[in-house]
Amino acid sequence: MTKNINITLKVWRQKGPNVKGGFETYHATNISTDMSFLEMVDVVNEQLTLDGKDPIAFDHDCREGICGMCGAVINGRSHGPEKGTTLCQLHMRHFSNGDTIVIEPWRAKAFPIVKDLVVDRSAFDQIILAGGYISVNTGGAPDANSIPIAQEIAELAMDAAACIGCGACVAACPNASAMLFTGAKISQLALLPQGKPEAANRALAMVNKMDELCFGNCSNERECEAECPKEISISNIARLNREFVKAGLVSVVK
Amino acid sequence: MQLDAKIPSGPLAEKWDKHRFELKLVNPANKRKYNIIVVGTGLAGGSAAASLAELGYYVKNFCIQDSPRRAHSIAAQGGINAAKNYQNDGDSIWRLFYDTIKGGDFRAREANVYRLAQVSNNIIDHCVAQGIPFAREYGGLLANRSFGGAQVSRTFYARGQTGQQLLLGAYSSLMRQVAAGQVTMFPRREMLDIVVINGQARGIVVRNLITGEIESHAADAVVLCTGGYANVFYLSTNAMASNVSATFRAYKKGAFFANPCYTQIHPTCIPVHGTYQSKLTLMSESLRNDGRVWVPKIPGDKRPPNQIPESERDYYLEEKYPSFGNLVPRDVASRNAKAQCDMGKGVEETGFAVYLDFADAIKRDGKEVIEQKYGNLFQMYEKITASNPYEEPMVIFPASHYVMGGLWVDYNLMSNLDGLFVMGEANFSDHGANRLGASALMQGLADGYFVIPYTIGGYLAGTDRPEITTDHPAFKEATHYVTERTRKLLSINGKRTVDDIHRQLGQILWEYCGMSRNDEGLLKARKLIQELREEFWKNAMVPGSSEDFNQSLERAGRVADFLEFAELLVIDAFERKESCGGHFNEAYQTEEHEARRDDENFCHVAAWEYKGDDKDPELYKESLVFENVTLTQRSYK
Ligand SMILES: Cc1cc2nc3c(=O)[nH]c(=O)nc-3n(C[C@H](O)[C@H](O)[C@H](O)COP(=O)(O)OP(=O)(O)OC[C@H]3O[C@@H](n4cnc5c(N)ncnc54)[C@H](O)[C@@H]3O)c2cc1C
Ligand code: SF4
Ligand code: FES
Numbered sequence: 001m002t003k004n005i006n007i008t009l010k011v012w013r014q015k016g017p018n019v020k021g022g023f024e025t026y027h028a029t030n031i032s033t034d035m036s037f038l039e040m041v042d043v044v045n046e047q048l049t050l051d052g053k054d055p056i057a058f059d060h061d062c063r064e065g066i067c068g069m070c071g072a073v074i075n076g077r078s079h080g081p082e083k084g085t086t087l088c089q090l091h092m093r094h095f096s097n098g099d100t101i102v103i104e105p106w107r108a109k110a111f112p113i114v115k116d117l118v119v120d121r122s123a124f125d126q127i128i129l130a131g132g133y134i135s136v137n138t139g140g141a142p143d144a145n146s147i148p149i150a151q152e153i154a155e156l157a158m159d160a161a162a163c164i165g166c167g168a169c170v171a172a173c174p175n176a177s178a179m180l181f182t183g184a185k186i187s188q189l190a191l192l193p194q195g196k197p198e199a200a201n202r203a204l205a206m207v208n209k210m211d212e213l214c215f216g217n218c219s220n221e222r223e224c225e226a227e228c229p230k231e232i233s234i235s236n237i238a239r240l241n242r243e244f245v246k247a248g249l250v251s252v253v254k
Numbered sequence: 255m256q257l258d259a260k261i262p263s264g265p266l267a268e269k270w271d272k273h274r275f276e277l278k279l280v281n282p283a284n285k286r287k288y289n290i291i292v293v294g295t296g297l298a299g300g301s302a303a304a305s306l307a308e309l310g311y312y313v314k315n316f317c318i319q320d321s322p323r324r325a326h327s328i329a330a331q332g333g334i335n336a337a338k339n340y341q342n343d344g345d346s347i348w349r350l351f352y353d354t355i356k357g358g359d360f361r362a363r364e365a366n367v368y369r370l371a372q373v374s375n376n377i378i379d380h381c382v383a384q385g386i387p388f389a390r391e392y393g394g395l396l397a398n399r400s401f402g403g404a405q406v407s408r409t410f411y412a413r414g415q416t417g418q419q420l421l422l423g424a425y426s427s428l429m430r431q432v433a434a435g436q437v438t439m440f441p442r443r444e445m446l447d448i449v450v451i452n453g454q455a456r457g458i459v460v461r462n463l464i465t466g467e468i469e470s471h472a473a474d475a476v477v478l479c480t481g482g483y484a485n486v487f488y489l490s491t492n493a494m495a496s497n498v499s500a501t502f503r504a505y506k507k508g509a510f511f512a513n514p515c516y517t518q519i520h521p522t523c524i525p526v527h528g529t530y531q532s533k534l535t536l537m538s539e540s541l542r543n544d545g546r547v548w549v550p551k552i553p554g555d556k557r558p559p560n561q562i563p564e565s566e567r568d569y570y571l572e573e574k575y576p577s578f579g580n581l582v583p584r585d586v587a588s589r590n591a592k593a594q595c596d597m598g599k600g601v602e603e604t605g606f607a608v609y610l611d612f613a614d615a616i617k618r619d620g621k622e623v624i625e626q627k628y629g630n631l632f633q634m635y636e637k638i639t640a641s642n643p644y645e646e647p648m649v650i651f652p653a654s655h656y657v658m659g660g661l662w663v664d665y666n667l668m669s670n671l672d673g674l675f676v677m678g679e680a681n682f683s684d685h686g687a688n689r690l691g692a693s694a695l696m697q698g699l700a701d702g703y704f705v706i707p708y709t710i711g712g713y714l715a716g717t718d719r720p721e722i723t724t725d726h727p728a729f730k731e732a733t734h735y736v737t738e739r740t741r742k743l744l745s746i747n748g749k750r751t752v753d754d755i756h757r758q759l760g761q762i763l764w765e766y767c768g769m770s771r772n773d774e775g776l777l778k779a780r781k782l783i784q785e786l787r788e789e790f791w792k793n794a795m796v797p798g799s800s801e802d803f804n805q806s807l808e809r810a811g812r813v814a815d816f817l818e819f820a821e822l823l824v825i826d827a828f829e830r831k832e833s834c835g836g837h838f839n840e841a842y843q844t845e846e847h848e849a850r851r852d853d854e855n856f857c858h859v860a861a862w863e864y865k866g867d868d869k870d871p872e873l874y875k876e877s878l879v880f881e882n883v884t885l886t887q888r889s890y891k
Contacts (some may be wrong), residue, residue, distance in 0.1 A: 018802075023528040028385060030691055032528055032530065035528070035530055036526060036638075038532070039530050039532050042483075042753070043530055046751050049751050049795055049797050050749075050795070053797070054797060054798060055797065055806060059320065059803055060494060061324060061326070061493040061494050061495050062326070062328065062329045062493045062494075063532065063533045064329060064533075064535050065634070066328050066415065066417075066418055066636070067319070067329065069319060070472045089634075089637055091638070091640070114803055115803045116465060121320060121321065122320070122441070124321065125323075125441075127322050128425070128426065128429045129429040129432050129433040130433070132429065133385075133426035133429055133430045133653065134383065134386060134426070135430060136380070136427075137305075138301075138304070138305040138308060138380055138427075138707065140384035141379040141380045141382065142379065142383070143379055144338070144378045144381075144382040144396055145338075145340060145395050145396055147382070148394030149394050150390075151390045151392050154387050154388070154390040154394075155387075157385075157387040157426060158387040158412060158413060158419075161386075161412075162415065162418075164322065164418075165323055188385065192385050194383055194384075195385050200795075217869060
């Protein structure tokens with residue numbers, strides 16, 4: 001049932017990357033429980049604008065859980081309390097009248113704050129460009145059905161490929177590790193026959209890049225898997241490790 | 255001025271081959287010397303930037319989002335068409351061509367559409383090679399489904415995330431070229447003007463969305479792949495940043511805008527539930543393969559759906575279109591939903607919703623089968639509405655979704671401005687007055703992977719271009735214009751938020767220029783838009799400064815452009831005295847209330863030239879010549 005609730009927000013405000021930030025308190029009244037979380041922030045921002053104040057900066061685009069643009073830590077949880085849900089897909093019906101909600105940006109050395117809740121995630125692009133692709137040029141591909149791929153393999157690859165690159169895994173990890181994100185891409189491509197020729201180089205290059213970009217190590221806390229809005233499995237990290245070890249062996253042989 | 259589409263001569267099936275042979279080639283050693291700007295990183299922009307870089311051109315690629323991987327294309331759910339005929343069910347290049355031409359209500363160019371069908375197969379080959387995990391059969395070969403009313407199964411898909419997977423494929427090829435130093439990425443940049451020198455597009459001016467700095471970039475050619483303008487309706491299924499600004503600025507610099515009134519209203523979206531609503535969510539069209547659309551027979555019947563007996567339900571699509579039933583094309587399904595609601599038969603509190611019921615499908619196939627097919631969609635629906643579609647019918651209503659209109663381009667995908675290419679949803683070219691499901695992804699990738707790599711070479715090898723840099727006065731002028739406009743926006747200091755004004759614009763268009771239109775309403779809309787535009791420049795409130803990350807300013811600039819563009823949309827709708835595809839003028843309908851085309855007088859592309867802020871735009875007509883198909887009244891009975 002739709003109802004209206006009143007809530008208190010404590011929101012991280014920070015003007016720029018090198019400026020000190022802090023929490024500000026706002027009251028959001030008459031919030032319909034049918035609203036999405038971001039629509040609730042829209043309402044607060046409309047009021048801030050009318051009051052002549054600076055609205056809260058936050059990233060968002062598709063608002064349907066697929067672009068990976070949105071994200072914030074809500075009461076200590078990446079993307080909020082609902083399992084398998086991005087912030088834009090979270091609805092206010094999961095909150096109660098009188099609640100206080102603390103909203104913070106992703107916090108990780110590799111993701112510097114741009115403004116308020118907006119962070120710079122370009123490190124993820126850097127990891128992909130280190131090797132997250134199959135080297136084929138447009139034009140030379142054989143007929144699509146010339147390489148049969150077992151359905152289970154295709155499905156496993158698709159499970160890994162579902163990652164939206166939001167960064168919640170990094171924010172949730174006590175070490176700010178990017179292993180789930182990187183593992184998902186390495187797995188997708190290592191599972192498929194098309195990706196095998198480059199598998200070794202890819203694993204080495206992406207893992208090295210990840211370290212270089214100041215992401216932390218994985219110490220098996222599993223927070224990433226718990227908070228990932230696309231429920232990317234931690235088994236992808238195991239596969240990354242196997243690929244990495246295999247790659248090490250191959251490069252020794254060379 | 256005569257619009258020349260530059261369609262190659264010869265038989266339809268041989269035009270593209272012949273043209274590719276006739277196009278001049280750029281010497282491989284010279285490609286390195288050419289700079290190409292690609293604006294947009296969606297399926298069209300991402301694929302173009304990657305393919306051009308692979309050929310050796312040096313590419314600068316721009317997007318609004320923080321990463322190229324987040325372009326709006328990522329949201330496409332249903333799938334991508336190709337004429338592979340892997341299912342042996344009678345598909346062919348010719349059939350895909352014919353379905354697309356007919357689906358577009360015979361308002362697209364034969365030659366373009368045929369080429370699209372031809373290269374559709376190469377797209378699937380390339381995407382599989384990139385590692386895109388398309389759905390597969392047990393035997394390991396690719397799976398297909400029938401989609402959007404097609405009577406053959408030609409749609410390839412990756413669960414409900416086809417757009418995401420195709421885009422990540424293009425993104426990975428793009429990143430490979432960034433790593434190779436062939437592409438420089440400029441994310442969080444918004445193109446605010448295009449620079450034309452001696453009639454040739456030679457660069458762009460962008461705002462760095464983080465620092466607010468205005469930057470100039472020069473090139474040998476500019477490729478716009480900036481997506482569609484469905485957000486002119488405020489509420490739409492498009493991503494929040496989707497805009498008309500890039501194409502509209504090009505229009506103001508002399509590029510013709512074609513068929514702006516062809517907008518697509520998608521029949522199956524989650525209905526509006528409150529004024530705070532910021533966007534609408536699409537429920538994939540594939541749901542109509544198994545869901546049955548109905549409303550209560552008695553207007554105003556407020557009983558819950560499961561208390562309405564079979565005999566008092568009106569399955570209006572099945573009734574009216576016995577051969578296509580629930581699978582009629584989008585424009586037909588949307589108009590019929592509206593007609594039912596206008597008769598007072600709409601459901602939910604608002605009365606603007608119809609049911610999409612899976613009860614019979616679940617009874618027939620079992621819950622498991624339905625879950626396998628639509629599980630993720632049902633889950634998404636439940637997340638948003640808190641209602642369980644396994645137990646209760648879904649409620650759906652049409653929403654603004656896609657635009658067929660866009661910048662005019664010739665067969666080479668070049669606009670009337672030399673060196674300005676336009677691709678993907680941003681151009682007008684392949685879908686006529688109505689787009690069929692799963693064909694936008696196909697078009698974006700066809701343009702980027704398989705058309706532009708050839709046609710841009712022909713242009714670069716065949717034209718003289720003086721050496722220029724960003725010191726050229728035209729860049730200074732554009733920078734000045736952009737800076738002034740930003741200053742103006744920030745100094746309005748009014749009392750209404752930009753979103754509030756945008757919402758009102760959406761209401762005007764939805765009411766008078768939405769699913770059905772009439773002359774009186776269009777005239778009224780034009781006046782209301784002019785008044786609202788005036789209100790915007792007097793009374794909008796744009797906080798913050800220009801030298802900062804300022805999302806309010808970004809939105810204000812986009813809405814200011816929508817307010818101008820909306821008038822062009824309405825003018826075009828008024829001028830087209832017929833009904834076709836997404837454009838339905840009530841004065842032109844058959845006895846059965848279907849769209850009635852006027853092939854004698856309106857079988858043309860309407861291309862508009864900007865003449866000044868206080869002047870009406872000028873209309874140019876490109877006649878559409880059909881040599882290979884016979885124009886028929888679309889019938890889905
Ligand atoms: C919910 C939904 C589902 C869909 N499902 C399907 C489907 O199943 N099958 C199908 O065929 N089609 C589908 N479509 C349609 C299809 O997704 C789009 O038409 C297509 O993806 C558009 O691609 P594009 O490359 O032209 O533009 P977009 O993907 O919109 O990309 C635009 C790019 O331009 C950039 N840009 C825009 N303006 C500027 C500017 N001023 N300055 C700098 N950069 C700019 C953006 O940042 C972005 O990178 C769907 C659409 C929606 C909304
Ligand atoms: S693995 Fe999950 S949490 Fe991490 S970036 Fe991908 S989708 Fe986001
Ligand atoms: S806004 Fe796209 S995932 Fe949330």
